[in-house]
Amino acid sequence: MPPPSPLPAKAEAKPNPLAPLVCGRCGKRNPATAVYCFGCGGVVSVEEARKLEHAREMEDHAQLAIMQDPRMAALVQKAAGTRSEGSTMFNFVAGYSF
Numbered sequence: 386m387p388p389p390s391p392l393p394a395k396a397e398a399k400p401n402p403l404a405p406l407v408c409g410r411c412g413k414r415n416p417a418t419a420v421y422c423f424g425c426g427g428v429v430s431v432e433e434a435r436k437l438e439h440a441r442e443m444e445d446h447a448q449l450a451i452m453q454d455p456r457m458a459a460l461v462q463k464a465a466g467t468r469s470e471g472s473t474m475f476n477f478v479a480g481y482s483f
C-alpha cells in the first residue's frame with residue numbers, strides 16, 4: 386500500500402498554472418503564459434477568451450441599442466453615406482494610378 390500523499394486533496398485538484406496550454410483548435414502545446422496559439426493563432430488563454438467574449442457581448446448590446454433608436458440609426462446611415470463617398474473617390478483616384 387502506497388504512503389498517503391503529503392499534499393491535501395484540494396491542492397491536487399487545482400490545475401497546474403505552469404502546465405502547457407493545449408490549443409482546442411489545432412492541438413498544439415503552447416507555453417503556460419501564451420495568450421494565442423503558436424500554431425494556429427487561436428486564443429488559448431482562458432482570461433483572454435473571457436475578455437473577447439465580454440467585448441462581443443458589449444458589441445451586440447451596442448448594435449441592438451443602435452437598431453432600436455431611430456436617431457442612432459440615422460447617424461449610422463449618415464456616417465455610412467460619408468464612407469461610401471470616400472471609397473468612390475478612392476476608386477476614382479486608384480483607377481488613374483494604374
Ligand SMILES: [Zn+2]
Pocket residue numbers: 408409410411412413422423424425426427
Ligand atoms: Zn492552435
